[in-house]
Amino acid sequence: MFHYEFMIIAFVVATMLALVFPLLGGPVVYKKLSSSGDALAHSSLAGIAIGLVSGLNPMLISIITCVVSFLIIGVLRRKFGKHAEIGVVVVLSGAIALSGILSGYAKAANFDSYLFGSILLLSYEEVYVVAGLLLVTLLFSIFFYQRQLHCLYSEEEAHISGIKTGWLDLLHSLLFALAVAIGSKAVGALVVSSMVVLPTASALLLRKGYCFTLFASLGYSLLAMLGGIVASYYLDWKPGATSAGIAVSALLITLIVRALVTFFKKKALASRG
Amino acid sequence: MIEFSHVSFSYADRALLKDISFRLEDGQFVGILGPNGGGKSTFLKLALGILKPQSGTLTVTDQVIAYLSQTSGRDDHDFQCTVEELVGMGLIGRKKWFLNRDDKKKVEAALHRFDLYPLRKKLLRELSGGQLQRARLAKTIVADPTLVIFDEPDAGLDEENHHRLVHLINELHQEGKTILFVSHHPHDLEEADAIYFIEDGEILSYQHELERGHHHVSL
Structure with a gap:
């Protein structure tokens, strides 16, 4: 499998993205804005359609549309208060409309490559972009680890203790939007939205603390992303879609194992009592 | 003042x-x-x-000002972190970015003070209302406000x-x-x-x- 250069590149990029997605997606899940990954993925598609139609760089436009969409979600989230998810649906609907209409004017083959990704067809330039994204994400996640945790628990209390919560939120939003836009090219816009949420969702099922959940989500993410590449090689399946399939299966298996463990623990306690 | x-x-x-x-x-x-x-x-x-x-x-x-709000209406029980992690958050602020060894001792002392040490690895969802509010109080005062x-x-x-x-x-x-x-x-x-x-x-x-x-x- 590693005789081919494109497979090595695919493995390296998949590993890097597998680390980026849960590091930036985890906080989104904790904020209860899981569906915003979906909204951003569609915004990135809208950006790509704008780029393809206008002749501008699709990747650049998709980054801009992702950032703008996440900022709009942020503003709507504050406006709707407890019904924050309405903001996500508004952006999602707008992005679907825009990308649907514009994609009719773009070359179908180009647009499809962004829908399902093309991790086996990446250039060195794109590898460097993903490496840059990973570096910035790692720096952000390490330096802002404690601050972000405090902010996620209570924005108000974090603000009172002197943390610049607005800036932190903006910085995270920018990075998250970047990750979705860049990730869309590799694994496909439709798969990105599941890869930013599912590893954290599975890790949360393990019922451990924040730090453990973060590391466990990296494990789930690596399993899904690398599993997708291996399956694409041996079974000729689409790598992005297979990764999403593995992520969903891992979540379901975790759920079943957890239910079984709880059942047998209760049984053991009852027989002792 | x-x-x-x-x-x-x-x-x-x-x-x-x-x-x-x-x-x-x-x-x-x-x-x-x-x-x-x-x-x-x-x-x-x-x-x-x-x-x-x-x-x-x-x-x-x-x-150093600390603030403790009411628990009712908050969704603390949904937030997945341990008691120890919650108390540690109280030390993070304007100048503090990471918890060092001294900070970890402060967290331990706060946990002992509020009878939470045996519960330090528990998730917030596993605590009773009283235990949760004691944990929040420990977070509030751990930085010695x-x-x-x-x-x-x-x-x-x-x-x-x-x-x-x-x-x-x-x-x-x-x-x-x-x-x-x-x-x-x-x-x-x-x-x-x-x-x-x-x-x-x-x-x-x-x-x-x-x-x-x-x-x-x-x-």
Whole structure:
């Protein structure tokens, strides 16, 4: 499998993205804005359609549309208060409309490559972009680890203790939007939205603390992303879609194992009592 | 020290605080009573620096201010972190980015003080209401603040945990901390140096209110 250069590149990029997605997606899940990954993925598609139609760089436009969409979600989230998810649906609907209409004017083959990704067809330039994204994400996640945790628990209390919560939120939003836009090219816009949420969702099922959940989500993410590449090689399946399939299966298996463990623990306690 | 001097604040043409003057000295324990919607929350948000006064001046000289809000209505039980991680958050602020070995000792000491050490690896969802509020209190005081502001922290607690919390707040005052305690129960404030009543955006001494016969509002 590693005789081919494109497979090595695919493995390296998949590993890097597998680390980026849960590091930036985890906080989104904790904020209860899981569906915003979906909204951003569609915004990135809208950006790509704008780029393809206008002749501008699709990747650049998709980054801009992702950032703008996440900022709009942020503003709507504050406006709707407890019904924050309405903001996500508004952006999602707008992005679907825009990308649907514009994609009719773009070359179908180009647009499809962004829908399902093309991790086996990446250039060195794109590898460097993903490496840059990973570096910035790692720096952000390490330096802002404690601050972000405090902010996620209570924005108000974090603000009172002197943390610049607005800036932190903006910085995270920018990075998250970047990750979705860049990730869309590799694994496909439709798969990105599941890869930013599912590893954290599975890790949360393990019922451990924040730090453990973060590391466990990296494990789930690596399993899904690398599993997708291996399956694409041996079974000729689409790598992005297979990764999403593995992520969903891992979540379901975790759920079943957890239910079984709880059942047998209760049984053991009852027989002792 | 906190000093409000002729502070007013309105929102959407509604005066929430009208020309308030109030002073909280270092080491003092001041209690605040008053009906919901009377302006207590606005008063606290100003003291905490979340809102800025629209007129008048507000001076806060304390370096380390901590705040404990009520638990009811919050979704703490949904937030997946351990008790130890929660208490550690209390140390992260303006200058602090990471927890070092000394900080971990401070967290441990706070856990011991509030009888939470055996529960330190538990998730917030596994705690009872009283245990959760003790963990939140440990987070509030772990950074050794000079001024602690309590916003009805006893709401939703059963009687035993309520008494325990009030006892802990009194203990903090005895240690020399400045306390601003907003409560629904006048008897929680028995050890306060002064009690004020906030209603219709005005602040009055509680004694004055009793004389006017308004005490039934909070009792």
